[in-house]
Amino acid sequence: MAELGRAALVVSLGLSVYALVAGAAAAHLGRRRLAFSAQNALLAAFASTLIASAVLLSALLRNDFSFTYVARTTSEALPTAYTISAFWGGQEGSLLLWLLVLTGFAAAAVRLNRGWARDLIVWVVPVFGAVSTFFAFLLVAVANPFATQAAPADGLGMTPSLQNPYMLAHPPLLYLGYVGLTVPFAFAIGALLSGRTDERWLVATRRWTLVAWTALGIGQLLGAHWAYEEVGWGGYYAWDPVENAALMPWLAATAFLHSVMIQEKRGMLRVWNVLLVLLAFSLSLFGTFLTRSGVVNSIHSFTQSSIGPWFLAFIGVVVTVSLALVFWRLPRLRSPTRLESAISREAAFLYNNLLLLALCLTIFWGVVYPLLSEAVRGEAVVLGREYYDFFLRIFGLPLLLLMGIGPLIAWRRASLRSLLTTFRWPTGVAFVTGVVLLALGAGSSVPGLIAYTFAAFVVATITLEFVRGTRARKALGATSWPGAFSSLIARNRRRYGGYVVHAAIVLLAIGVAGSSAFDTVAEAKLTRGQTMEIGDYRLQYRELDERIAANATEIRAELAVTRGGRDLGTLEAGKNAYTIEEQVSNEVGIRSDLLTGEDLFVIAEQIDPDGTVYFRVFVKPLVNLIWLAGLVFLLGSLITLWPDAREQRRLVERTREIGVPATN
Amino acid sequence: MTLALALAALLAVASVVVVALPFLRDPEPVSDALDELDAAERHRLELFETRDRALAALKELEFDHRTGTVSDDDYRALVGPLRREAAGALQALERDGATRGVDGIEEEGRPTGERIS
Numbered sequence: 001m002a003e004l005g006r007a008a009l010v011v012s013l014g015l016s017v018y019a020l021v022a023g024a025a026a027a028h029l030g031r032r033r034l035a036f037s038a039q040n041a042l043l044a045a046f047a048s049t050l051i052a053s054a055v056l057l058s059a060l061l062r063n064d065f066s067f068t069y070v071a072r073t074t075s076e077a078l079p080t081a082y083t084i085s086a087f088w089g090g091q092e093g094s095l096l097l098w099l100l101v102l103t104g105f106a107a108a109a110v111r112l113n114r115g116w117a118r119d120l121i122v123w124v125v126p127v128f129g130a131v132s133t134f135f136a137f138l139l140v141a142v143a144n145p146f147a148t149q150a151a152p153a154d155g156l157g158m159t160p161s162l163q164n165p166y167m168l169a170h171p172p173l174l175y176l177g178y179v180g181l182t183v184p185f186a187f188a189i190g191a192l193l194s195g196r197t198d199e200r201w202l203v204a205t206r207r208w209t210l211v212a213w214t215a216l217g218i219g220q221l222l223g224a225h226w227a228y229e230e231v232g233w234g235g236y237y238a239w240d241p242v243e244n245a246a247l248m249p250w251l252a253a254t255a256f257l258h259s260v261m262i263q264e265k266r267g268m269l270r271v272w273n274v275l276l277v278l279l280a281f282s283l284s285l286f287g288t289f290l291t292r293s294g295v296v297n298s299i300h301s302f303t304q305s306s307i308g309p310w311f312l313a314f315i316g317v318v319v320t321v322s323l324a325l326v327f328w329r330l331p332r333l334r335s336p337t338r339l340e341s342a343i344s345r346e347a348a349f350l351y352n353n354l355l356l357l358a359l360c361l362t363i364f365w366g367v368v369y370p371l372l373s374e375a376v377r378g379e380a381v382v383l384g385r386e387y388y389d390f391f392l393r394i395f396g397l398p399l400l401l402l403m404g405i406g407p408l409i410a411w412r413r414a415s416l417r418s419l420l421t422t423f424r425w426p427t428g429v430a431f432v433t434g435v436v437l438l439a440l441g442a443g444s445s446v447p448g449l450i451a452y453t454f455a456a457f458v459v460a461t462i463t464l465e466f467v468r469g470t471r472a473r474k475a476l477g478a479t480s481w482p483g484a485f486s487s488l489i490a491r492n493r494r495r496y497g498g499y500v501v502h503a504a505i506v507l508l509a510i511g512v513a514g515s516s517a518f519d520t521v522a523e524a525k526l527t528r529g530q531t532m533e534i535g536d537y538r539l540q541y542r543e544l545d546e547r548i549a550a551n552a553t554e555i556r557a558e559l560a561v562t563r564g565g566r567d568l569g570t571l572e573a574g575k576n577a578y579t580i581e582e583q584v585s586n587e588v589g590i591r592s593d594l595l596t597g598e599d600l601f602v603i604a605e606q607i608d609p610d611g612t613v614y615f616r617v618f619v620k621p622l623v624n625l626i627w628l629a630g631l632v633f634l635l636g637s638l639i640t641l642w643p644d645a646r647e648q649r650r651l652v653e654r655t656r657e658i659g660v661p662a663t664n
Numbered sequence: 665m666t667l668a669l670a671l672a673a674l675l676a677v678a679s680v681v682v683v684a685l686p687f688l689r690d691p692e693p694v695s696d697a698l699d700e701l702d703a704a705e706r707h708r709l710e711l712f713e714t715r716d717r718a719l720a721a722l723k724e725l726e727f728d729h730r731t732g733t734v735s736d737d738d739y740r741a742l743v744g745p746l747r748r749e750a751a752g753a754l755q756a757l758e759r760d761g762a763t764r765g766v767d768g769i770e771e772e773g774r775p776t777g778e779r780i781s
Contacts, residue, residue: 007672011679018683030698036686044682048675119700198706199713265721267714410734411721412742418735468731475730654712658705 002067005055005146008048012099013136015045019129027122027194035122039110042128045136046103053100056093056145060086066151069093075157075580077551082163088171089162091292091307092145097172098288099135101179105208106132109183113204116655120200124190131182134314142307157551157580166226173219174246178284180212181249184256185281188274192325197270197332202260203651205277207641209260213253214637220246221630232586232603234521234618236626239388241367245287248367251360252280255353261494262346265411270333271326272353278322283360285315290367341413348406352399359395363388393447397454400509403502404458407465407495425464430457448517455506455513462499462506469496493639500636507629511597514622523605525614535619537600538562542570544611552576554587557604557613561591573602573615597624708760715753722746 023038025031056069060083065071073086073093088094106128114121139145184205191201223243228236237243256276262269293308326333339347366383374380408422433456434449442449469488470481478484489496522534526541533539540560547554556574560567573589589602599620606614681688701709725742728734734742 001668003668004671004675007669008675011672011676015679015683026698030700032696032698033686033690033693034696035698037683040682040685041679044679047682048679051675119698122698122700196701196706198709265717265724267717408733410728410738410742411724412745414738415735415741418738421735422733465731465733468733469727472727472730650716654709654716657712658701658708 001055001058002146002148005052005059006140006144008052008055009096009136009139009144009146012045012048012052012103013133013140015041015048016103016129016132016136019045020126020133021129023122023126023129027126035125038125038129039114039121042103042110042125042132043107045132046100046107049096049100049103049136052139052146053087053096056096057084057087060084063155064151065153065155066148067145068147068149069145071149071152071155073155073158075155075551077580078155078158078163079550081165081168082158085162085168085171086158088175089158089167090145092139092143094171094175094292095135095139095143095307096145097175098179099132099139101175102128102132102135102182105179105183106186109186109204109208116651117200117204120187120190120194120196120204122190123194123196124186127186127189127193128182131186134310138307138310142310154580157578160552160576160578160581160583160585161230163551163578164226164230166222166229170219170222170226173215173222174287177212177214177216177219177246178249178288180208180215181253181277181281181284183208183212184277188277189322189325192274192322192329195329195332197329199264202263202273206260209253209257209277210637210641213250213257214634214641216246216250216253217633217637218630220250221627221633225627229588229590230585232588234601234603234616235516236623239363239366239385242287242291244363244367245283245290248360248363249280249283249287251356251363252276252283255356255360256280258349258356259353262349266346267337268335268339268346269350270335271330274326274333276353276357278319278326279360282315282319282322283364285311285318289315343409343416343419344413345406345409345411348402348409352402352406355395355399355402359391359399362391362395396509397447397450400451400454400458400505403505404454404461407499407502408461426457426460429460430454432456442518445513445517448513451509451513451517455510458502458506462503465499466496489639493642493644497636497638497640497642500639501633502636504629504633504636507625507632511622511625511627511629514597514625515599515620518621520619521616523614523616525612527610527612532615532617534600534617536563537617537619539571539602539615539617541613541615544574544607544613545572549576551580552578555607556587557607557615559589559602559615561600571600571602573604575604575607592624594624597622597628599623704760708757711753711757711760715750715757718746718750718753722750 019038019041022034022041026034026038056067058064059067059070060074061080063070063074063076063083069090069092070086073090074083078086086093088097106125110121110125110128184201187201187205191197220243223246224236227238227243253276256273259269259273259276263273289308289311293311339350341347366387370380370382404426405423408426409419430453434453437443437449437452442452466485466488470485473484473488473491474481478487520535522532524530524532526532528541528543531538531540538561540562542558542560545554545556545558547556554574554576556572559571559573560569561571562568568591571589571591572587574587576585576587577583578585586603586605589604591600593599599618601618601620603616604613605616608614722743725734725739725746729736729739
């Protein structure tokens with residue numbers, strides 16, 4: 001069936017080229033049927049890529065090692081779930097997933113918006129066509145997943161660290177995020193090409209950007225949890241280039257989601273918004289390039305390949321063409337209004353944007369610095385954790401504070417007197433929190449103490465907003481308090497869903513500060529029966545087990561855990577020796593206290609033949625709030641994403657009022 | 665191999681049919697021109713955007729005042745300009761509508777679309 005897969009990819013490439021060329025011609029010449037034909041080509045490209053994907057998936061599930069890709073990424077002994085995840089575990093498969101999601105998103109975005117923004121969509125189609133042409137070309141000519149060979153008896157297997165349940169969701173979510181950012185990019189470029197720089201491209205892409213942003217956010221958290229459990233170094237984020245690759249477009253998209261509100265409310269920042277979308281998309285391409293090219297050393301980079309130059313060339317073309325278009329359309333992008341006051345909600349959003357962008361560019365510099373230093377001095381100089389941590393504090397802490405300030409300031413301008421009244425409660429809560437924490441000894445880490453104080457401030461403002469809003473809704477006629485609360489959210493999902501997302505970021509900040517600024521570590525080499533202590537915990541090494549699993553030999557050291565004399569049961573830490581892959585992985589032991597959010601984290605660093613084990617143990621306060629933040633983040637995103645029937649009616653009505661038919 | 669090639673050929677043919685569908689469905693259209701906004705319609709769209717923006721801002725200000733997020737003093741300072749902005753946008757739309765009412769007669773020959781003005 002490899003021939004069918006190859007043919008399907010060639011058909012996808014042909015359809016993508018057609019969508020690009022015919023779409024551009026239709027838009028330029030104003031030809032209706034040609035425009036619809038180009039739109040159909042995108043839909044057909046999705047169907048064709050779906051067939052190619054089905055062929056690859058079928059080969060994986062059948063362990064058809066005549067497919068070079070299948071033999072390189074799986075083995076007979078690999079569990080089925082990981083065999084499926086091999087689809088995106090290797091270079092060619094992940095590029096195929098990119099193309100599949102891209103053509104699917106393109107077809108859906110065009111279909112959903114062609115009724116009310118038809119004249120804009122015409123220009124969006126060739127942009128989608130251009131991006132999918134690039135990926136289809138890579139798959140056909142550079143990284144074909146359907147290469148065949150004489151089938152070996154067994155495959156080479158999968159990198160052990162990828163054999164983790166989080167790998168079933170983490171990479172696809174990141175790809176959904178990366179690819180999802182193509183939609184706002186395509187609409188922004190379409191708006192620039194057509195000169196339709198009104199608000200419609202923003203409205204059409206807002207939810208797509210939110211979907212991509214949510215997927216990137218959740219994908220990163222799952223990746224962090226994977227690193228925490230699987231990599232076994234005691235942390236969850238190492239400022240690794242590939243981790244940063246996903247963080248950068250997320251930061252740019254976060255900035256865009258805030259600044260887009262300023263354009264919608266005040267008609268300002270039109271150039272800035274277009275630039276942020278271009279930046280987010282370029283960074284998503286850069287992220288894919290980093291992950292897939294093997295150009296940087298990373299624990300997450302599992303491939304070395306030849307696609308790097310192609311990606312760099314494409315990124316270069318995207319950036320150059322996009323900036324040229326922005327420059328060309330500058331007169332149409334001028335804002336009719338100006339910032340009225342430095343103390344206003346739009347000003348707070350602007351400061352937020354500048355800080356997010358500064359953090360994003362600082363990380364970018366940290367990622368490219370080793371490449372530049374190697375090119376210039378012949379030696380790759382890596383900027384370490386201190387560099388990133390320093391700038392995270394410099395930009396991150398003010399960002400945290402702004403999350404509390406922004407929602408309580410009026411649009412346009414606010415008086416100082418009004419601010420003093422508005423902020424008295426949140427400031428009081430923050431002050432009391434700071435003093436109490438200082439008394440409890442949290443002053444050992446100043447950034448940690450500041451983070452907690454600011455977090456208390458933000459929580460107070462969010463609570464205040466919900467309480468006041470619910471009270472106002474009740475006064476406006478809601479029959480009950482729950483009714484008033486749900487009416488408050490339903491009437492302004494973006495605002496109150498946004499607050500829930502802010503609450504998630506606060507949880508994340510508390511979790512990160514607690515687990516990094518206030519953690520403790522202890523190390524000991526123990527023989528059976530010996531004990532070690534860390535904080536209130538006492539661990540006794542009992543025995544060493546060896547057992548055979550489906551594709552690995554598992555060695556586990558069993559520890560009895562007590563805290564303040566209370567028995568907490570046992571904990572296992574050890575190593576897996578993967579037979580086919582001929583690799584060994586650390587398998588950490590984690591005991592979570594769901595009440596306090598604290599983790600006891602045990603690594604069996606070295607296991608000697610006589611059964612002596614060298615243990616490294618961490619106590620990580622509040623670390624579980626990071627994972628809880630993921631759930632709250634998802635909830636907030638869903639509230640914000642939920643379709644607003646009134647807004648849809650307003651848009652359709654507006655289109656009708658102008659005189660353009662609202663449907664096909 | 666043969667089956668795979670036959671399926672591949674089928675896929676290629678089906679793709680061509682899907683792409684050609686707009687031409688097959690409507691081989692001899694009265695007009696093949698795209699239904700695009702002209703300059704007057706784009707201007708009107710901008711007026712609608714200004715109107716909706718001003719009305720939404722006014723609504724949000726009223727609610728924020730009611731919740732106490734915006735003080736009485738700030739409310740008094742902000743509500744006037746916002747009301748003027750909304751009224752200005754509505755008047756501009758009315759003027760534009762009146763003009764279009766006259767000009768619209770000349771535009772009846774438009775190829776597609778049900779004009780409402």
